[in-house]
Amino acid sequence: MPSYRVTLAIGALAPGVAPDAVLPAAARLVAELAVVEAQDVRLLRGVPCAVVRYEAGEDELAVAVARHAVDGLAGTVEVRSDRVTRRDGARWTPIA
Template identity: 90%
Template sequence: MPSYRVTLAVGALAPGVAPDAVLPEAARLVAERTVVEAQDVRLLRGVPCAVVRYEAAEDSDAVAIARHAVDGLRDTVEIRSDRVTRRDGARWTPIA
């Protein structure tokens, strides 16, 4: 099964939300729909990002899973942007 990842650029947190709670919540939301392979926090161009890698049968499923995570985080944290990529050999290919 193909491997995908959603990269969520994180903005302002809701009152009372700890920064270290965002990644586990994003992974939990993805895990409601599929198998989570990995999770990580990265700093991309100075912006903190939660990255969750997961399995999906096809691109449309991967995008729907990412939407579920973004929607579920809406009351917790501002998502400045999100990006879904698919693992193709040694590369991560953006999904439209």
């Protein structure tokens, strides 16, 4: 089964939300629809990002999983942008 990842650029947090709660919440939302393979926090161009890697049968499902995570985080954190990529050999290919 193909491996995908969603990279969420994180902005402002809602009052009372701890920064270390964002990644587990994103992974939990992804896990509602897919098998989570890994989760990580990265700093990309100075912006903190939550990255969740997961399995999905096809690109459309992978995008739906990412949408579910973004929508689920809406009340707790500003998601400035999101990007879905698919593992193709040694590369991560963006999904349009």
